[in-house]
Every structure is written in C-alpha cells, then in structure tokens.
Amino acid sequence: MALVARTESRLKALARPEDLVITADLADPPSRSTVVAQALAHFGRIDILINNAGLGVSAPAWRAPDEQVRYMFEVNFFAALELIQAVVPAMKKQRSGMIVNVGSTAGKIAMPWFTLYSATKFALGALTNGLRMELAHHGIRALIVCPGFVRTEFHRHVLGGPPNGAERRGRPGEVTAEECAQAIMDGIERNKRTVVIPRIAWALIVASRLFPVTVDNILRRANWFMSEEQEPPQP
Numbered sequence: 001m002a003l004v005a006r007t008e009s010r011l012k013a014l015a016r017p018e019d020l021v022i023t024a025d026l027a028d029p030p031s032r033s034t035v036v037a038q039a040l041a042h043f044g045r046i047d048i049l050i051n052n053a054g055l056g057v058s059a060p061a062w063r064a065p066d067e068q069v070r071y072m073f074e075v076n077f078f079a080a081l082e083l084i085q086a087v088v089p090a091m092k093k094q095r096s097g098m099i100v101n102v103g104s105t106a107g108k109i110a111m112p113w114f115t116l117y118s119a120t121k122f123a124l125g126a127l128t129n130g131l132r133m134e135l136a137h138h139g140i141r142a143l144i145v146c147p148g149f150v151r152t153e154f155h156r157h158v159l160g161g162p163p164n165g166a167e168r169r170g171r172p173g174e175v176t177a178e179e180c181a182q183a184i185m186d187g188i189e190r191n192k193r194t195v196v197i198p199r200i201a202w203a204l205i206v207a208s209r210l211f212p213v214t215v216d217n218i219l220r221r222a223n224w225f226m227s228e229e230q231e232p233p234q235p
Contacts, residue, residue, distance in 0.1 A: 002039040002046075005053075026053045026079040027071065036086035048188065049087045050100040051080035051124075058160040061115040068159040069116050076120035081127065088140065095139040098188060101128045102145045105196065108205045112219055121146075132193065143187050145195045149174045 002020040003011045011021045020042045024031040039046055054076045057068045084099055091097030106114055107121025125144050132142040151174055175198055187195035196202050208215040 002035075002042065004035050026083075027075050029074075029078075029082065032079060032082040033086045036083060036090075040090055045094055046087050046090055046097065047094075048098045048100060049083060050102065050184070051083060052102045053079055054102065054120075054154075056114055056117040056154065056158045058113065058158045059116075060113075061119075064116055065160070072116065072159065073120055076117070077123050077127075080124060084127075084131065088135065091135075091140050092138045097139070098141045098143065099128070099131060099135075100143045100145060100184060100188065101125075102147070102184075103128070105146050105148045105201045105205065107144075108146055108196075109208045109215065109219070129193075141191060143184075143192060143195065145180075145184055145187065145197075146201070147175065147180050147183075147197050148201045150180050151176050 001016075002022055003015055004022045004024055004026070005011050006023065006025050008021065008023040011023065015021050020039060022035050022038055024035050026032060026035070036046070055072055057064055057072050059065065059068070080101055087097070087099075101124050103121040103124045104117075106118040107125045110118040110122075125146075128142045128144040131140075135142065180197055183195050183197040186192075196205065204215070
C-alpha cells in the first residue's frame with residue numbers, strides 16, 4: 001500500500017515494511033499529482049485508490065466562514081477529483097482498477113448542523129455514480145462508502161470547533177475505524193456500488209426517501225440540541 005497523510009510519524013507507525021509512506025497535504029493541489037506519480041514509480045501500477053481525506057465545518061450554512069468552506073471543499077471534493085484524474089490514465093492502460101470514495105451517511109441525508117459538509121459528500125456520491133458509468137468499459141469500478149459516526153479524532157479537528165455533544169461516546173450505531181475498514185474491504189471484494197455502515201443507517205436513509213418531512217423534523221430537533229444557539233424549534 002501507499003499511505004498518504006500529513007504526519008509522517010503516524011504513517012510510519014501504521015505502515016508495514018513493504019508499504020510506501022508519502023507525506024503530503026492533499027489540501028495543496030500540486031501535491032496530488034505528485035502523490036500518484038510517487039506511487040506509480042514505486043509499485044508500477046495502482047489497483048485501488050481510496051479517497052479518505054476529509055474534514056468538517058461546524059457552522060450553519062448561512063453564516064459559515066467562506067475561507068473554511070472553500071478549504072473543506074478543497075479537501076473533501078477537489079482533492080478526491082484530482083487524485084482520480086491523475087490515477088485513471090494508469091488504470092485505463094491496465095484495463096482494471098477501483099476507485100473508492102469515502103463519503104458519509106451525511107451524503108445521503110443532509111445534516112442541519114453539518115449542512116455544508118453534507119454538500120461535499122453529496123457531491124462525492126454523485127461523482128462516484130457518474131464515474132462508475134463513464135469508466136465501466138475500461139474495466140474500472142467505483143464504490144461510495146457512507147459511514148455513520150466513526151470513532152476517530154474527526155470531531156476534535158472540525159473547523160469552527162466541534163458541535164455541542166460531539167465528544168460523547170457510545171452513540172447508537174457508532175463504529176470503530178477497524179470495522180469501517182473491514183466494511184470497505186468487503187465492498188471492494190464483492191464489487192458493491194455502495195457501502196453503508198452501520199447497516200442500520202440504511203433505515204434512516206430509506207425513511208428520508210419515504211417520509212422526508214418526518215425525518216426533517218427529527219433532524220431539525222436534533223439540530224437544536226447540537227447547536228450553540230439554544231433556541232428551541234417551533235412545533
């Protein structure tokens with residue numbers, strides 16, 4: 001594997017001797033093609049690209065700082081897009097490959113305390129679905145992964161500060177990073193289009209399609225508890 005992140009020491013702690021460690025900030029556009037070039041030079045081919053880099057902005061969409069929003073879109077969407085554009089020519093020559101984009105259940109249902117984060121993940125999902133059709137005749141597959149709450153440091157690093165209650169643990173349906181990784185591996189092996197973890201999240205996704213007003217009201221009330229603006233929603 002080629003492992004890419006900003007912190008070399010943490011990458012090396014995870015890497016096996018046969019892995020390639022690449023230190024890069026994917027928010028920086030020039031680094032994206034460089035990462036792919038390094039991986040190709042080292043391994044000679046890329047079979048699977050997993051776009052997992054991401055961050056959130058904790059602020060209502062109507063007053064979120066423009067600089068933070070653009071930075072989030074740069075990491076969550078444009079970095080993934082440019083890495084895909086850099087790797088597809090090599091996959092086309094191989095006549096095989098798989099693109100795995102790690103989205104979110106927030107990319108299936110808009111989350112009112114994370115509306116703009118949801119927008120990046122909706123975009124990533126649309127990109128994945130389109131790529132699947134565009135690249136099928138080249139033998140290249142595409143998978144969108146939609147985790148719920150994964151037990152990582154994600155909420156500690158949210159731009160604007162984590163939402164109230166984000167530090168809580170033991171949420172219903174919370175999964176570990178290892179469980180999420182296993183679900184991704186299963187999705188790759190079974191050539192799935194979409195992976196949702198935990199599976200119970202499918203119930204909320206389906207409910208949002210069948211009963212959109214009811215789900216909106218539930219999330220609107222949840223937004224009051226997660227928000228700093230302690231003004232209760234009107235019935």
